[in-house]
Amino acid sequence: MSTATVPHTATQTKVVQARNVSKVFKRDAFEVKALDEVSLEIAAGEFLALMGPSGSGKTTLLNMIAAIDRPTSGDLLVLGENIFRFSDGQSARWRNEHIGYVFQTFNLIPVLTAFENVELPLLLTKLSAQQRRDHVMTALKLVGLEDRVNHLPKQLSGGQEQRVAIARAIVSDPTLLLADEPTGDLDSHSATEVLDILKRLNEDSHKTVVMVTHDPHAASYAHVTRHLEKGMLLPPA
Amino acid sequence: MAIPISYNIRNLRLRKGATVMTALGIALTVTIAIFIMALLAGLRDAFATTGDARTVLVLRKGSTSELAAGGVSRDAMQVLKDLPGIAKNSQGEPLISGENILVIVLPRKDGTGDVNVTIRFLAPVGLEMRPKVKLISGRWFTPGQREVVVSKSIHERFAHTNLGDTVFFGKGNWTVVGIFDSGSSAHESEIWGDINQIASDLDRSQYSSVLIQATDPATAVALKNRVSDDQRLKLNGMLESDYYAEQTKSGNPIKFVGTVVAIIMAIGSCFAAMNTMYAAVAYRAREIATLRIIGFSRPSILTSFVFESLLLSLLGALAGIVLMLPFNGMTTGTSNPVTFSEAVFSLRMTPGVVTAAVIFAMIMGLFGGLAPAWHAARQNIVGALRD
Numbered sequence: 001m002s003t004a005t006v007p008h009t010a011t012q013t014k015v016v017q018a019r020n021v022s023k024v025f026k027r028d029a030f031e032v033k034a035l036d037e038v039s040l041e042i043a044a045g046e047f048l049a050l051m052g053p054s055g056s057g058k059t060t061l062l063n064m065i066a067a068i069d070r071p072t073s074g075d076l077l078v079l080g081e082n083i084f085r086f087s088d089g090q091s092a093r094w095r096n097e098h099i100g101y102v103f104q105t106f107n108l109i110p111v112l113t114a115f116e117n118v119e120l121p122l123l124l125t126k127l128s129a130q131q132r133r134d135h136v137m138t139a140l141k142l143v144g145l146e147d148r149v150n151h152l153p154k155q156l157s158g159g160q161e162q163r164v165a166i167a168r169a170i171v172s173d174p175t176l177l178l179a180d181e182p183t184g185d186l187d188s189h190s191a192t193e194v195l196d197i198l199k200r201l202n203e204d205s206h207k208t209v210v211m212v213t214h215d216p217h218a219a220s221y222a223h224v225t226r227h228l229e230k231g232m233l234l235p236p237a
Numbered sequence: 238m239a240i241p242i243s244y245n246i247r248n249l250r251l252r253k254g255a256t257v258m259t260a261l262g263i264a265l266t267v268t269i270a271i272f273i274m275a276l277l278a279g280l281r282d283a284f285a286t287t288g289d290a291r292t293v294l295v296l297r298k299g300s301t302s303e304l305a306a307g308g309v310s311r312d313a314m315q316v317l318k319d320l321p322g323i324a325k326n327s328q329g330e331p332l333i334s335g336e337n338i339l340v341i342v343l344p345r346k347d348g349t350g351d352v353n354v355t356i357r358f359l360a361p362v363g364l365e366m367r368p369k370v371k372l373i374s375g376r377w378f379t380p381g382q383r384e385v386v387v388s389k390s391i392h393e394r395f396a397h398t399n400l401g402d403t404v405f406f407g408k409g410n411w412t413v414v415g416i417f418d419s420g421s422s423a424h425e426s427e428i429w430g431d432i433n434q435i436a437s438d439l440d441r442s443q444y445s446s447v448l449i450q451a452t453d454p455a456t457a458v459a460l461k462n463r464v465s466d467d468q469r470l471k472l473n474g475m476l477e478s479d480y481y482a483e484q485t486k487s488g489n490p491i492k493f494v495g496t497v498v499a500i501i502m503a504i505g506s507c508f509a510a511m512n513t514m515y516a517a518v519a520y521r522a523r524e525i526a527t528l529r530i531i532g533f534s535r536p537s538i539l540t541s542f543v544f545e546s547l548l549l550s551l552l553g554a555l556a557g558i559v560l561m562l563p564f565n566g567m568t569t570g571t572s573n574p575v576t577f578s579e580a581v582f583s584l585r586m587t588p589g590v591v592t593a594a595v596i597f598a599m600i601m602g603l604f605g606g607l608a609p610a611w612h613a614a615r616q617n618i619v620g621a622l623r624d
Contacts, residue, residue: 068530068618089534096532103622107527111247123241124532168531 014077015176015208016042016065021074023060023231034060035071036231044175047202047209049222056228058212062178065210066099067091079175096124100169100207104181106161108153114140114164115149121172139167143197159190166197170207177201179211183218195221239537240528245545249552252517256549259513263553263598264560266502271561271594273495275584276569279421283582284485287423288478290454291324292366293461295447298471301483303338304355308443311335313470320463322456323449326365334363335444337435341406343395352570354391356406357424358432366450370424375400375415380431383407383438386415390425390568390581398428407438423481426570426581448477503601506553510605514546518613525613526621539614546606547599554598558591 023035035057042048050058063069064076067083068091076084079098086094095101108117118139122132140146143163153161162182169177179198183191199221201207211222219225227234249256295317297308309317314335323331337358342351357363364370364377378384387398397403403410411430419425435441451457457476464474518525525538565586 063619066530089536092529092532092534095530099530101530103527105523107523109244109524109527111244111251112241116241116243120528121531123239 013043014041015044015046015079016040016210017075017077018061018064019075021061021064021071021076023057023064023069024072033231035064037074038228038231038233040226040233042208042210044208045202045206046224047199047222048211049219049225050210050212050228051214051216051219051225052228053214057231058214058228059180061228062180062210062212065176066101066178067095093124096121096172098175100166100172100174100177102162102165102169102177102179102182104184106153106158106165106185108161108164108168110153113150113152114145114156114167117153117164118167118171120168125172135171136167139171140164142170142201143167144193157190158186159193162186162190162194163197166194166201170201170205175208177207177209179209181212181214183213183215191215191218240533240541242544245541245548248517248521249545249548252513252520255513255516256552259509259549260552260556262509263506263550263601264556266499266506266601267554267557267594267598268560269495269502270499270597271557271586271590272564272584273491273499274590274593275561275565275586276491276495276582278585278587278590279569279582280491281485282421282585283423283425284481287419287481288476289450290476290478291451291457292477293449293451293457293464293474294477294480295449295464295472295474296445298473300473303336303446304340308337308445309335309447309472310443313472314444314447316467316470317447317449317464317472320449320460322451322460324452326362330362332362332366332450334359334366334448335432336363336446336448337432337441338445339406339435339439341404343391343397343404346394346396352395354395354428355426356385356428356430358430358435360432363432363448364429366448367419367424369422370417370419373416373418375413377415378429378431379414381434382431383409383411383434384414385411385428385430386417387413387428388425388581389416389418390583391428392416393568394570394581404428407435409438421583421585423484449474499597503597506601507605510546510549510602511608513549514542514606514609515612517545518542518609518616521613522616522621522624525616526618529618535614539610542610542613543603543606546610547602550598550602550605551595553601554595557598558586558594561586 018038018040021035021038022033025032025034038061050061052058060069064071065078067086070084083091083094115136118136119132122135127135137146140149143166145160145163145167148156148160156164182194186194195218198209198211202209211218213219226236295309296303318331318333323333325331339356340353341356343354344351361380373389378386385404392398398413400413402413449460451460461474461476464470464472528538564584567584568581569584570581
């Protein structure tokens with residue numbers, strides 16, 4: 001993979017710049033092309049929905065933007081950084097500072113309360129206990145769960161769990177919010193609540209949101225929708 | 238900051254069954270280790286507390302035991318009495334005690350058979366030279382009478398050792414007239430009687446050993462050397478504390494067997510802890526991946542899981558210590574190869590033993606937890622999220 005080839009001036013407004021990114025998985029004797037020469041730019045403050053059928057490479061692309069997977073070839077700059085030059089520890093730190101990740105299955109730590117789950121990213125910062133507490137309460141208020149601080153995940157509904165997960169994703173005030181099928185495991189009412197929060201975070205807090213979904217209703221919340229099919233990014237509609 | 242400790246504690250609580258079973262496995266190993274260490278500590282204590290740094294034990298040249306054939310003649314005893322540096326009692330008499338040792342067979346109270354027991358014959362000055370030995374019941378033997386006093390441990394463990402009971406040896410029955418407590422010293426394995434009466438009964442003209450108390454520890458060393466160097470005497474002087482310290486070797490077979498058993502069990506417990514931790518890592522693969530995405534580094538994950546394994550082993554250690562507590566102070570015996578009789582001592586769960594047990598458990602936890610923790614830290618994030 002070559003180093004950054006995207007002009008520096010462009011990186012000031014572009015949060016993500018992918019050029020000819022491919023990802024090939026090897027399974028025994030077979031090679032599966034998860035991403036095929038994908039080129040994509042995401043501007044700061046954008047709300048982008050990535051759609052496509054299962055296995056089209058949506059999550060793979062999202063994982064690459066989060067520096068938890070690496071492309072086989074191509075260039076990818078996120079927030080102006082060639083994140084694949086980072087060591088494992090640097091990637092972890094970078095994610096902590098710049099990325100908020102929301103999972104389809106919420107992925108809350110079952111033995112920790114809502115407060116403790118949201119506090120986790122802040123444990124890696126230099127904030128004092130009181131400052132951490134203030135940040136956590138702000139995040140929980142933002143998702144409307146300030147009265148559920150001491151609840152364990154099993155004591156919350158699916159929608160509430162996902163809202164706690166969103167609070168965890170935004171508590172360290174990241175630039176980029178990545179959501180992988182955030183409404184996939186929710187009923188329509190809870191899904192709407194979650195999508196409203198994502199939209200609010202995009203519009204009011206100016207977070208750049210990249211959301212993987214195959215639900216057209218969810219995608220309708222985004223400014224831009226791009227489709228992936230068999231690893232290839234289809235031209236904008 | 239690392240992953241919070243509450244995460245590990247609550248996870249151990251969440252998997253109660255696995256936690257309790259693994260901790261119990263470690264506890265059993267710790268129990269065995271404590272048992273062996275407490276035995277050895279008790280034995281060490283018995284022999285180490287017996288000697289006095291001011292006291293010199295005199296034996297026949299070439300002899301390493303008071304029980305060995307031959308001994309110190311009465312003529313040699315007179316020479317010894319005149320040596321300089323010997324402490325004197327309030328009556329101005331030199332603190333020197335000629336003593337004889339005899340081994341008799343006594344049946345155990347619990348019916349588990351007959352065992353050799355040491356009888357020490359000494360003069361009243363010998364009692365005076367052992368101020369730590371206290372009479373707790375009855376009275377001391379009367380010189381010139383067939384009377385004995387028994388140690389508390391002997392009284393508790395052997396038949397015919399109650400006050401008023403008689404034991405046959407020499408030329409007749411010897412009556413038990415008192416019970417003494419020597420703390421945890423080697424004298425807890427002994428019965429004491431009058432030296433002149435046994436000399437008459439057995440027609441003995443020699444002493445098995447002579448005990449001399451010097452004025453101070455430095456004089457004791459000089460006295461010891463002088464006795465050993467005097468060609469006329471053909472005697473060997475040694476510090477009493479060295480003589481008894483040497484007898485701690487009687488614990489070597491226990492130490493060897495115990496160590497082998499403890500090591501084998503420790504390896505088993507390591508694998509039990511490893512199995513539990515591998516299961517925890519597999520069960521929490523998605524959680525670990527989530528923590529990594531949040532920003533926790535591989536060393537944080539490794540430390541967290543090793544810490545959890547250490548917590549598990551600490552639980553095991555505490556359970557093992559609690560399981561062993563009822564045995565603390567229990568009196569037992571082993572064969573003393575120096576006196577060919579039973580050395581009675583108590584299990585001692587000293588702070589050193591407890592600390593060693595906790596460290597032993599932590600080592601098991603560390604070895605059991607390291608590989609699963611390494612696996613957790615190295616696991617593929619994408620793969621874990623997909624599974």
